[in-house]
Amino acid sequence: MISRRTVLSVLGALPAAGMLAPGTLYAQAAARFPRRLLGRTGRQVVPLALGGQASLQWTKPGIDPADIIVRAVELGLNYLDTANAYGPSQMNYGEAFRRLHLTPSDSSYDKAGRERLFLATKTGRRLALDPAGTGATAVDDLKRSLTQIFGDGKGFIPEGAYLDSIQVHNLTTLEQVNQIYEGLAERGSKRPERIGALAALLDFRDGTNYTGLNPEQKHWIRHIGLTGHQSSPVLMSAIRRDSQNIFDTLLVALNSNDRLCSSHQNNVLPLAVARGLGVIAMKVFADGAYYGKQPRFSRTPDDVILSVGKPEATACSDPVRYTASLPGVSCVIIGTGRIDRARPENCQMTANLTAALSDLPSTLERERIENDSAARHGAATNYFQEKSGLVQPAAVKTRRDEDRIIVEWNTALAGPQPLKAYQVKAGDRLLVSLPFRPQLSEAPLSVVIPASAPGDAPITVTASTGV
DSSP: OOOHHHHHHHTTOOOTTOOOOSTHHHHHHHHTSOOEEOGGGOOEEOSEEEOSSGGGTSOOTTOOHHHHHHHHHHHTOOEEEOOTTSTTHHHHHHHHHHHTTOSTTSTTOOHHHHHHOEEEEEEOOOEEEOTTOOSOOHHHHHHHHHHHHHSOSSSOOOTTOOEEEEEEOOOOSHHHHHHHTTTTTTTTTOOOSSEEHHHHHHHHHHTOOTTSSOTTOOOOEEEEEEEESSOHHHHHHHHHTOTTOOEEEEEEEOOTTGGGSSOTTTTHHHHHHHTTOEEEEEOTTTTTGGGTOOSSOOOSGGGSOOSSOOTTSOOTHHHHHHHHTSTTEEEEEEOOSOOOSSOGGGOHHHHHHHHHHSOOOOHHHHHHHHHHHHHHTOGGGOTTSOOOOOBOOEEEEEEEETTEEEEEEEOOBOOSSOOOEEEEEETTEEEEEEEOOOOOSSSOEEEEEETTSSTTSOEEEEEEOOO
């Protein structure tokens, strides 16, 4: 357990009486918190973010979920997360925002306070218009978020309400990637029969009506993001197809057991950083699996962890520090089961904030944390993540161009170790070794060699981890 003195010291709040009191003290402490750039959003965020699940979705008797959100804002957290799929989570934000005077219809509306926050929700709907469909669309989810958080929860959306981000949620298949991009190429020319989520969300970001789905030209969105737990290749495909730089953020599972799986930190993370996306890390504690929850998605309030770590488990600060130290991560998002205003050392939120603001581990210490997590918990904790090792480059092709040969290939996928180089060979003979770089678009990676270089030997491309 993190000591009381450590909590208060890291929060920059050690008053003479030794009590962490609300009000001015919080504001002074929060003003000293480090900030990180959230990619090309241009926003600066505190390294710890409030997750929209845990007790905000699955609430046990005696817990006030809205007060968890209020506490997060008091403590200075400024990235707030929720989703349409999270049951009452958005409604709990609505209650918290009323208490904090953050709804535009409030006569005491704190506009500056609202602007200090980065509020992100999610839609799991892949389409915005589907003549054959009968369910909700991405636009329906957008309106639902706005009315639940800022309105009456029944359809009313006050003037001035907006979301800092809406994210296309939990992409798991290439078919879903195809769906969200439907109609995007026709945007501004003709209206297709089916319209994917992205084309419509762009209208609500830009205040346009190219899809015909935003006739009042509402400007309800500041940014668009994507999320995923399972598959780096799927997320990478979605990012590579984004020739218009629609996506500004990526929310992805990253924890100290990540490299035991088809590693997100070695695959989609470098691509997201290279494309300028702000990266929000989730599943830091493997959705509670580090601390005794069954390795599956939560179903009931009994799945929510209320303690600050457990003696037999990985130290609760280590997974937070590990993930926050990964290059390119803007903030780590963690759901809160319980807060304790009187005893901050027993409060999950202050313990996690303390860890996120502490000295971050070096590469060697990250290895120590990985080894500890693997020994104590193993890869089964990351039930939400694909399991595979190194996958060599796909679609290797060659074509002759006068006195040279152009070699093309699609990216390899890393396993436990990051990719270091691509080696182009003719038979067993090395022709060229190129430092690894992410494949930024759908255009393949390539290198040019003299036409005489390979002789009669077949050309291959392999990825090397350098270990």
